[in-house]
Amino acid sequence: MIDKPTIARIMDATKIEEVVSEFVTLKKRGVNYIGLCPFHNDSHPSFSVSPARGICHCFTCGKGGNAINFLMELEQMTYPDALRWLAKKYHIEIKEREMTSEEKQRENERESMFIVNDWAAKYFQDILHNDVDGRAIGMQYFRSRGFRDDIINKFQLGFALPQRMALYDEAVKKGYNPKYLVDTGLCFKVDKDEAGNKSGQDKYLDRFSGRAIFPWFSVSGKVVAFGGRVLDSRTKGVNQKYVNSPDSEIYHKERELYGLYQAKKAIAKEDCVFMVEGYTDVISMHQCGIENVVANSGTALCIHQIRLLHRFTSNIVLLYDGDAAGVHAALRGTDMLLEQEMNVKVLLLPDGNDPDSFARSHTAEDFKKYIEEHQTDFIQFKTDVMLRGVTDPLKRSEAINSIVESISKIKNQITRASYITDCAHRLGVNEAIIVNALNNFVRNGMSEQVKAERRAAGIGTPRAATPQQPMAMKAITPLDKLLEVEDLLVQLIIHHGEKLITVKDVEGNDVEVSVAQYISIDLGGDGFKFHNAIYNQIMQEAVEHSDDEGFVAENYFANHPNPEISRIAGLPTGEQEVTTASLQLKLSPEKLRQFVQKDLLSFRTHYITQRLIEVQQEFAKNPGNRELLQEFMKLKQMNVLLASQANTVFN
Secondary structure, eight states: OBOHHHHHHHHHHOOHHHHHTTTSOOEEETTEEEEOOTTTTOSSOOEEEETTTTEEEETTTOOEESHHHHHHHHHOOOHHHHHHHHHHHTTOOOOBOOOOHHHHHHHHHHHHHHHHHHHHHHHHHHHHHHSHHIIIIIIHHHHHTTOOHHHHHHTTOEEOOSSTTHHHHHHHHTTOOHHHHHHTTSEEEEOTTSTTOOSSSOEEEESSTTEEEEEEEOTTSOEEEEEEEEOSGGGTTOSOSEEEOOOOSSOOGGGOOBTHHHHHHHHHHHTOEEEESSHHHHHHHHHHTOOOEEEOTTSOOOHHHHHHHHTTOSEEEEEEESSHHHHHHHHTTHHHHHHTTOEEEEEEEOTTOOHHHHHHTSOHHHHHHHHHHHOEEHHHHHHHHHHTTOOOHHHHHHHHHHHHHHHHTOOOHHHHHHHHHHHHHHHTOOHHHHHHHHHHHHHTOSOHHHHHHHHHTTOOOOOOOOTTSOGGGOOOHHHHHHHHHHHHHHHHHHHHTTOEEEEEOTTSOEEEEEHHHHHHHHHHTTTOOOSSHHHHHHHHHHHHHTTSTTOOHHHHHHTOSSHHHHHHTTOOSSSOOOOSHHHHOOOOHHHHHHHHHHHHHHHHHHHHHHHHHHHHHHHHHOTTOHHHHHHHHHHHHHHHHHHHHHHHHOO
16 A cells, blocks of 8 residues: 555646646646547637646536646546656655555455456457357357447457366466466366266366357456356357356355446546446447447446446446336336436337347437437336336336335436426326325335445444334434445545644634544534444545644545455555545535534434434333433424534535
8 A cells, every 4th residue: 555655746747737738738828738528529629737736627517626626537547556657757766565464365366366367358359259169159159249440449358268278278278376276266176076077086067168268357457257148059048148257255146237348438528327237238239329328238237336336437338229128127216316316317229129130220319319318317217117108006006116216226316306396297296295295205214235335344224123112213314324424434534534623612712623624523512423334444544634733534534454444444455445525525524524513513413313312212112211201302402503503514
């Protein structure tokens, strides 16, 4: 991990105009430079670079920032990778924190797996282009799909020989450890005692033998997995047309999207992503000229994949064929997309067409025109699909409930209100009824998948009522809201913890304190603390280091020895990529103070609400407890005080 003095040297040496000029042709204009914006289709120079301030900015699309921001956004680099790029440019030696023996062992294991996968990808490519079977079977298949050589090379497509140990034998011959062939899923081990193994000894078999190979790349471009399509006649009648690498230390299918590495720049530039189902859909659309496309390979979208896409755009078009399977695919996972504040549209292609065949028979211009003319807002699409031809009152009610539940996932209040009005008009239902149903869904809280994600992250979930607690005492929503605000506050500490804001002390005087110190003092004054113990540790350490010279909270926590803290900070522990949100967010001290105070007020509100519920539960079991009664009255008084504070802070 890069140490803070090295980061400081890199930033001191960096000249914004020199970095930007690597990618944009700049012209001098006064003390600044201008050029065509690389983030959108710019016809008139709107991209300004200020050497004095060390920043760049597009006056049309609004993108820019310092050199790190620029590289992360344009090249989709991680924060450490951007630093390494700058260090290489300015010939600065990188000094990184010494890893523990356990960290070294894990990193060595991962690196070995990446090396094996990289070799395998080149091996499959070589077979495709130079082996007799590769050209006769593999290349013939790709030619039958109409793939050009440049597209085959772009996606590094390959072919695996039909012999069951061809890759294994070649890998061992090259000196690769069989352990990593198994760990990556390239091979699988058949024990000597397993049924069907008559060799009398352990043996290793190739997973992808006789298949066309589609490598999977991480966002940073490393080969993490493979997909293989069956081709040869000996497997005719096989149910499993495609085989994919199993989950491993470097690959988790719920965290990856096929084609994202090749598409990321186009997605960011177009501010939109097309979601399709299969490998060939992605490749054919690229060949057609549409590059902002990824595939989830026929599985339901997971929240990790959505968050990964959200780094590049908030707009997604689900692009599927128009049969029943396509309709089902379009409806799957969309509530999570809405929950993650994605703008969702759906496009079903004409019957008999999938994105692959449609792209091969149309130009990019025709395809884009068709998309523009036929894409439908998801809520409208769902309404049309679920209520088409439905006359049974019960089924109609179930369909309406499902539509309203989807609307309840939309967080933007204006957008949600617009959908409520539109839905009431379309369905012929009183708007008040829809609002009431929607509020019920909102009160019920998060989806089960989101709850599972929170548990996995150690953030916590609402506590279920014990057998002694009446069902009426269950209150999920206040705790859910409290945990959400906790997330916001800890992100403020991580990304802005050392920054100074001006606040009033008890005597009404202006004082300067760091963000971390202010949050800690505000919560500690009433004995409040975060539910998540890791969050409390982050706050404590930020306060302890606030006065240290050169302390930058984001760098400190990103390089924290505790991997859970570095993960929360947004920097990778392995192949997970850093979000650019914190680096893009440039706040004035006043605006930052407003954010902090609003989030603290919101935290207090939900904290007190949740604590009131808990006190009521405890009092119901022990009605004679005067301490509980006193605490209840104190909390009620605090609620009144909060109401007056809300008028000041939020108005």
